Amino acid sequence: MKLRLDPRTKLFLLLLSNMTLFFHVNLITEVILVSILLSLFFFSGRYKSGIRMTLIYGFMVSAEFLIIPYTEGVFLNFIAMFSVGIRMMLPCVISGAYAFSTTTVGEMVCGLRKIKVPECIIVPSVTIIRFFPTIAEDYRQIKNAMAFRGIASGKLALLRNPAQSLEYILMPLLMNSNNVAQDLSVAAMTKGISMPGIHTSMTELRMTAADGCCMLAGVMPFALYFGGVL
């Protein structure tokens, strides 16, 4: 059976991985936390992204030991930026990717409501997720229309006249967004989004033993670090 975590647990793990950055924990603590996070990918059946993330993180950690001691000068600056600077952000990126790729919109709404996020934050957030594919679709159409009119065709054509490109791409997008916003409002109102009272939900969330285990596993490296074991 595949692991399904509660969105609240994912949020908690996200906050935990932020803590690694905040407290500048040492490498070993970070590695333990990241391995826990990475194992979640595999338990949830996301093997591909799990392997990709593991490779990236493994490469950065090994770069710190294998490459940095043997480089000098400006090049060192770049490598250091890469392996130290970006590596420190990776725990957040990994847990973010996990939360993002395994949560459905329904779960997210339900989770946000459970932790008492006001409705005025939930509605725009859900709209954003709903709207991303629309933007991609619109952009494709605009590109086609532009090619048809012979505007900015060719590889670097968009860069040659940046102000014009910006206008020609962004304005139709904005126009359309404006319309879509109206359509979405009508659709949402029809489904009773602005009704007073408590809304029912298709998705039921419950904290399970797995959630508890994950939270505990996430806290453990920090406890060990602050306890002075690591």
Added chain:
Amino acid sequence: MNKTNKLTVPDLISIGVFTALYFVLVTIATFASVAIFPGFNNVVLPAFCALISGCVYTLLVVKLQKFGGISVMGIVMGLFFMISGHFIISFAANIVMGIVADCVAKVGKYKSKKWIILSYVLFSYGLFGPVIPMWFMKDAYVANLVARGKDAVYIAELFANINMVTFVLAVVATLICALVGGWFGMKMIKKHFVKAGIV
């Protein structure tokens, strides 16, 4: 348009739609600045974003004409930065700058061009949130390099100088780019939306 001063559900959905566009532009700007200025991408990023996303912001302000819109946008941006794995400070920066920008735009009653552009400049500084750790983490960087056997003085020289200068540079660049971006946005809105009677 609704007469009430409170944000209604259609307003919130508009905010969501425009924030999505804004977020996409920020993402594009991130990739572009990594590709064009590798290594210095964190310095150029806020400025670059400010330059291209003026239209989105100004259109939202002009369309909504209510207090709270920009604040909600800032909060939601922060939330998405956080979920997509940015440092938690970016959350705070976006909220604070969102609310401040909202207040500034309110002074001009969401109509005055000057105040809207000024509020856009302030809002753009919210984009510093995801970038701040680069300056903030300097110590960790240096400590790490020292641990790898690099000369501490050399490292300090390498980083201290660059960091202070780049920080000021980034602030100034963002100011200029946000002014240009806001001005461009207002111009575009006048050209396309006011004429078409949408706002």
